[in-house]
Amino acid sequence: MKLTLLGAPGAGKGTQAAELEKEYNIPAISTGQIIREAIAAKTALGNEVKTYIDRGELVPDDIVVEMVKERVKDDDCKFGYILDGFPRTISQAETMEKLLILVDCALEIDVDEDIIVDRLSGRRVCSSCGATYHITGNPSKKEGVCDKCGSTLKVRDDDVPDVIRHRLKVYSEQTKPLKDFYDARGKLITVKGQDKVEDTTRAIMKALKDIEA
Numbered sequence: 001m002k003l004t005l006l007g008a009p010g011a012g013k014g015t016q017a018a019e020l021e022k023e024y025n026i027p028a029i030s031t032g033q034i035i036r037e038a039i040a041a042k043t044a045l046g047n048e049v050k051t052y053i054d055r056g057e058l059v060p061d062d063i064v065v066e067m068v069k070e071r072v073k074d075d076d077c078k079f080g081y082i083l084d085g086f087p088r089t090i091s092q093a094e095t096m097e098k099l100l101i102l103v104d105c106a107l108e109i110d111v112d113e114d115i116i117v118d119r120l121s122g123r124r125v126c127s128s129c130g131a132t133y134h135i136t137g138n139p140s141k142k143e144g145v146c147d148k149c150g151s152t153l154k155v156r157d158d159d160v161p162d163v164i165r166h167r168l169k170v171y172s173e174q175t176k177p178l179k180d181f182y183d184a185r186g187k188l189i190t191v192k193g194q195d196k197v198e199d200t201t202r203a204i205m206k207a208l209k210d211i212e213a
Contacts, residue, residue, distance in 0.1 A: 031067060
């Protein structure tokens with residue numbers, strides 16, 4: 001199965017991608033994580049994209065497409081993959097089709113804006129391994145310390161309320177049209193995000209099994 005996950009920043013795409021990865025035994029590919037690793041390593045690419053991230057803007061299409069193109073060539077993608085955060089624009093989606101980066105289903109996780117602002121402003125990310133926590137919804141065992149590797153947790157630059165709302169505005173203007181793009185191809189499924197992660201997971205699994213049947 002080849003999936004792309006749609007939804008605003010903070011809708012829970014990364015969390016659900018991890019659940020789908022376990023269920024279907026295919027890799028979840030997060031362009032966000034690829035970008036953050038490049039920034040942490042201070043590569044030329046990382047330094048370039050950091051300026052966009054800090055302003056809450058989307059990274060240019062050509063950079064993201066090249067990252068994904070190389071990633072799906074890896075052996076672990078032979079039987080499918082889950083694209084988390086890609087494509088984000090119609091241009092990216094059209095380029096994907098031209099490069100034969102195909103998807104069977106575009107799964108949208110729909111969450112209200114106020115809920116997203118609350119989620120993201122409380123998010124904490126490990127500075128080393130990238131593990132994600134939330135100060136109320138999924139706190140680390142020791143405040144400010146990653147359960148997995150013991151490194152310091154931090155607030156991402158793009159997880160402050162003003163930047164979050166700007167990111168949501170950018171999403172609304174540039175990314176929501178993807179729904180029409182995939183709907184026209186008969187590939188769009190929308191699942192309403194629930195208060196509990198496991199309830200959203202259940203709804204997603206049911207929706208996918210319905211289309212497999």
